[in-house]
Amino acid sequence: MIKLFNIRGGIHPDDHKRFSAQQAIESLPMPLLLHVPLQQHIGAIAEPLVQRGDQVKKGQLIARHQGMVSAPVHAPTSGRIMGIGGYPANHSSGLLVRTITLKPDDEDTWADNIQPIDDPLALSPEDIASKVAQAGIVGMGGATFPAAVKLNLHKRYDLHTLVINGAECEPYLTCDDRLMQEHAEAVVDGVLLMAKALKVEKILFAIENNKPQAQKSIAEAAHSHAHFKVVALPTRYPLGSEKHLVQMLMGKETPARGLTADIGAVVHNVSTAYAVHEALREGKPLISRVVTVTGPAIKEARNLRVLIGTPVSHLIQFCGGLTKKEDAVQLISGGPMMGQPLSSTQVPIVKGSNGLLVLNQQPQKAEQACIRCASCVRACPCGLTPLEMAAHIRRGSLDNSVKLGLLDCISCGSCAYVCPANIPLVQYFNYAKGELASRQRVQHKQQETKRLAEARTARIEALKKARQEKMLQRKKEMQQQKQASE
Amino acid sequence: MIAAPYLHENASISRTMGLVMLALFPATVLGLYQFGWPAILLFTTTVLAAIVAEYFCLKVAGKIAKPFLLDGSAILTGWLLAMTLPPWAPWWIGILGAFLAIVVGKHVFGGLGQNLFNPAMVARVALLISFPFEMTLFTQPNPFFSVYNLSFNDSLDIFLGYPIPDAFTSATVLDFYKAELSQGISALQIKTDSLTQLLWGNTSGSLGETSALLIVLGGLFLIYKRVITWHIPVAMLGTLTLLASVLFWFDPNSYMSPVTHLLSGAVLLGAFFIATDLVTSPVSTRGQLIFGAGCGLLVLVIRTFGNYPEGVAFAVLLMNGFTPLIDHYFKPRIYGRDRKGQPLSNEP
Numbered sequence: 001m002i003k004l005f006n007i008r009g010g011i012h013p014d015d016h017k018r019f020s021a022q023q024a025i026e027s028l029p030m031p032l033l034l035h036v037p038l039q040q041h042i043g044a045i046a047e048p049l050v051q052r053g054d055q056v057k058k059g060q061l062i063a064r065h066q067g068m069v070s071a072p073v074h075a076p077t078s079g080r081i082m083g084i085g086g087y088p089a090n091h092s093s094g095l096l097v098r099t100i101t102l103k104p105d106d107e108d109t110w111a112d113n114i115q116p117i118d119d120p121l122a123l124s125p126e127d128i129a130s131k132v133a134q135a136g137i138v139g140m141g142g143a144t145f146p147a148a149v150k151l152n153l154h155k156r157y158d159l160h161t162l163v164i165n166g167a168e169c170e171p172y173l174t175c176d177d178r179l180m181q182e183h184a185e186a187v188v189d190g191v192l193l194m195a196k197a198l199k200v201e202k203i204l205f206a207i208e209n210n211k212p213q214a215q216k217s218i219a220e221a222a223h224s225h226a227h228f229k230v231v232a233l234p235t236r237y238p239l240g241s242e243k244h245l246v247q248m249l250m251g252k253e254t255p256a257r258g259l260t261a262d263i264g265a266v267v268h269n270v271s272t273a274y275a276v277h278e279a280l281r282e283g284k285p286l287i288s289r290v291v292t293v294t295g296p297a298i299k300e301a302r303n304l305r306v307l308i309g310t311p312v313s314h315l316i317q318f319c320g321g322l323t324k325k326e327d328a329v330q331l332i333s334g335g336p337m338m339g340q341p342l343s344s345t346q347v348p349i350v351k352g353s354n355g356l357l358v359l360n361q362q363p364q365k366a367e368q369a370c371i372r373c374a375s376c377v378r379a380c381p382c383g384l385t386p387l388e389m390a391a392h393i394r395r396g397s398l399d400n401s402v403k404l405g406l407l408d409c410i411s412c413g414s415c416a417y418v419c420p421a422n423i424p425l426v427q428y429f430n431y432a433k434g435e436l437a438s439r440q441r442v443q444h445k446q447q448e449t450k451r452l453a454e455a456r457t458a459r460i461e462a463l464k465k466a467r468q469e470k471m472l473q474r475k476k477e478m479q480q481q482k483q484a485s486e
Numbered sequence: 487m488i489a490a491p492y493l494h495e496n497a498s499i500s501r502t503m504g505l506v507m508l509a510l511f512p513a514t515v516l517g518l519y520q521f522g523w524p525a526i527l528l529f530t531t532t533v534l535a536a537i538v539a540e541y542f543c544l545k546v547a548g549k550i551a552k553p554f555l556l557d558g559s560a561i562l563t564g565w566l567l568a569m570t571l572p573p574w575a576p577w578w579i580g581i582l583g584a585f586l587a588i589v590v591g592k593h594v595f596g597g598l599g600q601n602l603f604n605p606a607m608v609a610r611v612a613l614l615i616s617f618p619f620e621m622t623l624f625t626q627p628n629p630f631f632s633v634y635n636l637s638f639n640d641s642l643d644i645f646l647g648y649p650i651p652d653a654f655t656s657a658t659v660l661d662f663y664k665a666e667l668s669q670g671i672s673a674l675q676i677k678t679d680s681l682t683q684l685l686w687g688n689t690s691g692s693l694g695e696t697s698a699l700l701i702v703l704g705g706l707f708l709i710y711k712r713v714i715t716w717h718i719p720v721a722m723l724g725t726l727t728l729l730a731s732v733l734f735w736f737d738p739n740s741y742m743s744p745v746t747h748l749l750s751g752a753v754l755l756g757a758f759f760i761a762t763d764l765v766t767s768p769v770s771t772r773g774q775l776i777f778g779a780g781c782g783l784l785v786l787v788i789r790t791f792g793n794y795p796e797g798v799a800f801a802v803l804l805m806n807g808f809t810p811l812i813d814h815y816f817k818p819r820i821y822g823r824d825r826k827g828q829p830l831s832n833e834p
Contacts, residue, residue, distance in 0.1 A: 008821070013493050092489070171493060243821065256822035256829035336492040357492075364488050366553065368499055369599040374769035375497070378715075383818040385769060405820045405827075413491035420497035421599075427489050 002204070002231055005251035007244050009381040010236045011414045013337075015210050016171045019301035020294040025178050027305045028318055034076055034102045034309030035087050036062070040350040041138040042145045043069030048100060054081045057111035059285050062100055065133070071146045071351075072136045074285040075111075076307035079104040090312075090333055090347045092340045099348070102309065113283075120193055120280035125154070128197035128280065135279035136286045136351075141165060141176075141240065141269035142334055144352035147276070150266055151197040157261035162195045163249060166207040166214065166270045167233055169240035170335025173355040175290040176270040178303045180207065180214035184221035187270055190277030192225070198266055203228045204249050210235045237337060238412040242267035244381055256408055271354070291349055293319045295358035297329040306349045313345035315356055322358060332357040337413045368421040376415035376425060382408050386415035390428045398432050406432055499598075502764070503558030505713050509704035510565060510694065510759065516687050517694040520629040521573035523641030525693050528580050529568045531645075535584035536564025543593035559598050563587050566759060567606040569694030570752060570799070571613075574625045574654075576647040579617065583609040603806045604763045607799045614799070624690045626656035656690040659750040660795040663742050672739040684749040691751070698749045705758025714764075717771050719757040721778025722785075723748065729786045741790065753785060756798035766806045773809075773816040780805045 039045040046063035056062060056075040063073040080103050086096030120128065133148030153159065168176040180187055195203050205222065207215045209232050222228040231249060233239055243254040245267060252263045260267055271289060278284045287308055294301040299320030306315065312331070316322060322329055332339040333347075334355055349356075376386035384405045392401040409429050416425045518526050540560035544551040554560075564584050571579060590612070591605025592598070614621045628634035634654075636644070644650060657665070659678045666676045679689040687697025695701070708714045730744035747753065752760075761767060761781045768777050781801045788797025819825050 008818070011495070013495070247821075253822050253830055255831065256820065258822070258829065330488065330492065332490070332492065336490065338490050339492070341489060359492055362488070368553065368557070369597065371499055371502070371559075371599045371764050372767075372769060373502060373713075373764040377769045377818060380818075382821040384820060385813075385817055387769065388813075403827075404817075405823075408820050408822065417491050417493060418495050418497060420499050420502050422494075422498075424489070426491065430489075 002229060002249070003251075004231070004233070004248055007236075007239070007248050007381060008383055009379050009414060010238065010244075011379050011417050012235070013171050013237060013417065015235065016294075016336075017174050017177070017210065019172065019296075020174045020292050020303055021177060023174075023178070023302045025182055025290055025303045025305055028307070028310060028314065030077065030104050030106060030108070031307075031310050031314040032103070033082065033311070034079075034104065034307060035311065035348040036073055036076065036100045036102060036309035037087065037089060037348065037350055038063050038073060038098045038100065039089075040073070040144060040308070040352065041071040042143070043067065043071070045098060046070060046073045048084050048098075050081045050084075050100065052081055052083050055079070055105075056081060056102065057109055059114045059287060060111040061285075062102075065136075065146075069146055069149055071138050072134065072285075073100070073308075074136055074287050075102060076287040076309050077102070077104045078107050078109045088344055088347050090340075090342070090350045090353060092342070094343045094347070114285075115283045117280055117283055121196060123196075123280075125151075125197045125199055128193055131280055132197070132276055134285070135275070137272060137275045137279060138286070138351050139269055140271035140275060140289060140351060140354070142338075142352050142354055144350075147268065147272050150268065151194060153259070153261045153266055154197075154199045157259075158264060159198055159200050159261060159266060160264040161202045161204060161250070161266075162191065162198055162200050163242070163246055163260075163265050163267045164191050164203065164205040164270060164273060165240055165242060165245055165267050166205060166211070166218070167240040167245060168211065168270075169208060169235075169237045170337055170339075170355070171237075172294050172357050173292045173335050174294070175292045175303055175354050177211045177214050178292075179270055179274055179290055180211070181217050183274060184214075184217035186277045186281075187273050188218060188221040188225075188228070189281065190273035190275070191222075191228070191268075193276050193280050194268055194273060200266075201227045204231050205229065206231045206233050206239075206245055206249060208233045208235045208239065238381055238410070238414065241381065241410055241412060243410075286351060289349070289351060289353065291315065291353055292355040293358075294355065295332075297323050297358040297360050299323055306353075308351060309348045311346050311348055312342065312356060315349070316345060316358070324360065328361050330359045330361050332359065337417070338411065365422040367423050370421055370423060373420060375418040375420065379414040379418045381412060381414060382410060384409060386425045386429075387423075389432075390423060390425050393428045393432045398436055401429075401432055402436070406436075409433075499557045499559070502713055503562045505711050506562055506708065506759070507558070507565060509707045509713075510569065511704070513687070513694050513697050513700040513704060513755070514565070514569065516697050516700055517569070517573065520627040520688070520696070521625065521693060522628055522630060522635050523638050524636065524644040525573040527641065527645040528571060528573065528575055528577070529565075529693065531577055532568040532571070532580035532584050533561055533564040535581040536560045536567070536588055539585045539588035540593075543589060543597070547593065547597065549597070554598060557598065560588060563592065563605045567609050569755060569759075570606065570610050570692045572621060572624050573693040574623070574644050574650055575620055577645050578647070579613060579620055583613050586612050599765055601765060602809070603803050604760060604766045607760060607803050607806075610799045611803060614794075622661070623650060624656060624658050624661070624692075625650060625654045626690050627688055627696075628654065658691045658795070659684070659689060659746065660789070663746070664795040667740065667742075673742055674738055678746075681745070681749065684746075689750075695752050695755045698754050701754040701758060705754070708758065708762075714758070714762040715771070715774065717774035718762045718767060718778035718781075721775045722757045722761055722782040723753070725779040725782030726753065726786050727782075729783065733786075733790065747786070747789070751789075751796045752798035756781070756785070756802060760798070761802050761805070766809060768809050768812045768816065770813070770816050770818050772818075773812040776812055776816060777805050777809065780808065 087099035587609035591608035784801035
């Protein structure tokens with residue numbers, strides 16, 4: 001057992017995992033159409049390589065990454081490209097995002113270049129990272145940061161530990177739990193490959209105590225590796241926040257605005273490890289993931305292996321449908337603490353979708369006056385004073401809320417969970433963060449405009465000056481000629 | 487569309503207020519039992535007047551009254567005020583006090599959550615300064631079913647302002663000490679109510695302040711239910727005990743013992759129910775420790791060196807005034823930053 005350190009704050013909500021915890025992972029029947037967005041990751045949008053009417057094979061690269069931080073996209077099955085265009089995103093806004101629509105041919109034939117790799121552990125760290133990048137793997141706990149970029153952090157940071165985040169601290173979700181139980185060997189293999197890529201010896205695989213079976217399975221699969229430790233975590237939200245997870249394991253805080261790599265650790269998710277295993281052993285890119293469909297308003301809660309691009313409606317249908325009419329339920333992508341509300345069942349499952357939660361629609365409780373009970377201060381894992389930040393934001397003084405640590409807020413929702421006055425604290429903070437970002441953009445734009453305008457004036461001035469000098473010179477020359485001729 | 491989080495703890499303002507009332511319940515019942523009908527009439531009047539005052543203020547402010555009336559905060563303010571009044575005080579003390587608390591103590595600042603000072607203590611201090619006679623006239627316990635108990639009709643007379651017969655009045659322990667010490671009598675010679683009386687509450691004093699045991703019981707319940715934390719009570723009682731012990735050790739003839747300090751007057755009610763008032767106390771744990779210690783220090787200073795025998799209300803109000811300052815300077819440390827707010831350095 002390794003010694004655990006304490007973290008500040010946190011909450012203990014009912015984990016609600018009983019709905020789906022006992023359901024083995026099942027595969028979905030093929031949907032009629034797959035809508036594969038080109039932006040399923042943090043960073044630049046992928047650039048399509050196919051056109052309408054093209055036939056593609058399963059696993060074929062259909063959009064390549066652009067720029068340093070980006071991820072490619074692959075065909076989830078074989079079929080015909082129906083079009084490339086705007087389609088509602090898996091996001092609360094429901095905004096259109098560039099999406100490739102694929103009609104499956106039901107043959108499900110793999111592309112020829114998908115070949116198993118003999119001994120991936122013999123590959124160099126750079127080769128492992130580049131194969132992970134080629135497979136389009138992103139952080140699958142929901143953050144969707146390109147995994148290969150994180151694997152290359154050893155080039156710039158002094159790393160010693162790979163932490164695998166199996167906390168799954170969001171209530172209701174069980175996809176990582178099932179993956180750890182049913183595919184422990186594969187997950188452990190993926191972890192070892194990532195450790196190789198990161199050039200670190202020490203591996204800490206952290207799993208909350210409400211998943212004893214997963215703890216056991218991973219420990220058994222990893223027992224022959226001396227530097228691989230399975231750590232039993234207390235069940236506490238938000239331990240899945242990587243900075244807090246690392247603090248609990250190592251007793252050190254990540255400096256503000258920094259990365260966990262600053263203190264020598266890189267954190268990857270369980271599903272990401274599984275995807276790395278698939279990519280490096282089988283050569284398969286990331287084209288499917290495990291999604292927990294759960295909640296009181298779905299008939300049968302399940303854990304499903306879902307092709308990327310499958311519409312949410314297809315999952316609901318497979319789970320027996322809703323227990324209520326569609327307008328009486330609240331559809332959420334992700335968990336109940338940090339998930340995004342979905343306005344349509346047509347949106348597709350993406351690489352970062354870990355859960356589809358269907359709750360009964362509940363009326364928003366009226367916001368009451370803050371009684372300064374300090375519950376939020378005690379619950380905040382980041383040491384903030386949510387009540388004061390919200391008061392500043394309500395008054396419009398966003399700068400003061402920044403001074404109080406707004407930008408250190410991880411939006412975990414612990415404060416709003418405990419608030420007796422139903423103050424939507426997270427919404428205040430998200431509003432302020434968004435507003436500040438857009439102000440910054442405006443300011444940046446103004447500065448750029450000013451810079452360009454000044455440059456233009458300077459350019460014109462310079463031209464003018466040059467012209468004047470030229471004229472002066474010519475005048476001089478003419479005078480000289482005149483004098484000479486005289 | 488509602489945004490995350492979709493899970494919420496079973497918490498509400500009315501639940502918080504309800505738990506505080508539940509915690510006050512045993513000490514209140516004992517007070518009403520042992521001070522009889524006049525106390526029951528005064529208590530009821532004060533609470534009802536607080537509700538009426540709240541309704542009046544909400545109407546004047548143009549707010550929708552119902553949700554605020556249902557949150558229980560006005561009832562609690564009236565309740566706490568009644569706990570600190572002399573049990574046989576006349577009706578107008580209760581009504582005036584309730585209006586002072588709700589109007590001047592709370593709504594002048596903007597209503598629930600906005601007030602700087604504890605409303606019940608604002609009212610109590612205003613009453614004490616304005617009506618020193620009525621506010622310092624205490625009676626000995628005369629519980630129901632005992633020979634001393636007053637009939638309802640006699641009680642009504644007392645409630646309506648009929649002078650309390652001398653036979654019923656009795657100085658509190660703190661009054662007694664103050665008077666005797668000022669005449670140069672050694673504290674060791676002063677004989678007052680026994681420790682058991684102070685523990686159970688069988689002593690003269692404010693309506694709900696007499697029983698040390700029942701008040702501590704209620705306070706522990708609030709800590710258990712996580713309505714309050716231990717920081718303010720422990721800091722306040724700890725500071726008081728420590729300083730009182732030093733003085734008592736230094737000169738036991740001139741200073742009251744720490745045990746008497748702790749068990750008499752409003753100290754325990756103040757430590758668990760008044761200083762811990764959520765609205766008017768600091769939000770960080772360090773702030774709460776400083777606030778509590780300040781309360782303890784001021785109680786001792788006022789009791790020992792001031793003109794009034796009791797100083798809890800003054801102490802809490804003074805510290806309330808410091809709350810914004812304490813909150814400003816003593817914030818929790820932000821994750822990944824030092825106390826000054828600079829990012830931690832990642833040097834080992």
